[in-house]
Amino acid sequence: MLLDFEKPIADLEAKLADMKQLAQDKHVDVHTAVKFLEESIIKLKKETYQNLTRWQRVQLSRHSERPYTLDYVYNITDQFIELFGDRTVKDDKAMVGGFGAIDGQTFMIIGQQKGRNTKQRQQRNFGMANPEGYRKALRLMKMAEKFNKPIVTFIDTPGAYPGIEAEERGQGEAIARNLREMFMLKVPVICIIIGEGASGGALGIAIGDKVLMLENTWYSVISPESCSSILWRSWEYKEQAAEALKLTAEDMMKFKLIDGIIEEPLGGAHTDINRMSQTVKQEIIRNLDILNQLTPQERINLRIEKFCSMGVYIE
């Protein structure tokens, strides 16, 4: 499915494909026209993607073809063993995790998982974890600590699930416990927002030594739609809400609320999943090298200091 601002580019690309086909079928020389079209496409792409509004980035972060957690896992690991269950209630399909080897180094990789089609989306609960998802994540993080393996988390959620059973089983307590426990993890923790980073549901696996955002993602305390409905008392102000919330990677970097931005291919992560995965892999390895220079206690101290310095106030 194309986003409105993707359409003009897709139209030109279709035109280019037609022209190439025509040239092949009829043996016509379209060399100049092809070159012109190709240049136009690059120009239009640059114009479009260098001037995205915040709302457009939100749209890209939710793109139906965007790579999800397991896409990255399978693209960057040599081996991956998925591990299931929180050992208490059940296995939460919205939160996946397991040991994976990246260039021979074993990592514990954890993330929210969205579904690609209607059936999968339901199975994955649209990437909205229940308490058992957060408890499964914590179980796996503690296991990583036990075996001294670094942790990577992929954040991609429209929020923790708001449901009856989620409340009965302590959604708030599950997230709160993860926050507190993640601060004390002795192993390096790298958190990457790959899509949507909505509120406590995102933060619940995002307490890291390095918190990175892909270029076209958002991370905030509320979605633009919900913010619009509460503050403007209408769903119609999502664009304004997105602007007001300053929820993009660039914004969050400027406010020093994250540690880095990972560049996406021109047109977004979904236009070149392989290249995107390789970039993510390089960033994981590069950041692990940096974090390995520190002792576990130094990492914990810096992790705590970093989050404790976040906030702006007058006194």
Place this chain on the structure above:
Amino acid sequence: MSWFTRKEKGIHTPTELKKETPDGLWYKCPSCKKVMHTREHKTNAYTCIHCNYHEKIGSAEYYELLFDKNQFTELDANMSSSDPLHFVDTKPYTGRIVATQKKTNLKDAVRSAYGPVNGYDLVISCMDFDFIGGSMGSVVGEKIARAIDYSITHKIPFLMISRSGGARMMEAGFSLMQMAKTSAKLALLAEAKIPYISLLTDPTTGGVTASYAMLGDFNIAEPGALIGFAGPRVIRETIGKDLPKDFQSAEFVLEHGFLDFIVDRKELKTKIATLVGMLK
């Protein structure tokens, strides 16, 4: 607080009570609709003398109820919200802050203080719902963080009284990170083995529930308090069904294993002091 006014129909004021209240102030319980003398209501820890409904009160009332002779030293009393995002919705955030400060005579949605409670020193941070729904922004996070620092430095137990609708949207990402900040400090408090009592009052929801409110060594609540992560309206809209009776009440949360006990406000001080004394 809903004060009873005489204009309301159908309520007869006994003459003898009239005499005792030259200020003419009466309290009408929003739950059982019965009327009582405000002084009587106050000495009953702001709970209804008929049905025990716990009226929503703020930091001033809790401090008076808990600290011996209302003696306490306030921490960071002048800290006030900034507007890092230059947030404007239907009106500018800075305007909202100033107007709310003026209206409530509060600086923000939390106050911190230390003082004696039945002779035991305690640090108490207490939220004020009247300040933008008790929402958690940078000031709330920072003041709680510093109160915990004070607890750690002076080895004094920490009591957090929560009453909040959750995040302060106008501080967006900054608001979210206060959940992380307060949880980090509570990790340090736990490491120092200093008791943390979290009292959840009506209502405690959202990011507050998903951070410090649920991290107590003792999670306790007032009777009937609404406690949850997602608000009831959001859940109803998501699942498209009506919610069970008493869903997300303190009693419901206790039954599901997330509270240590429910405490009547009239016994709050004694119970906290007893607990702290046992841990000495």
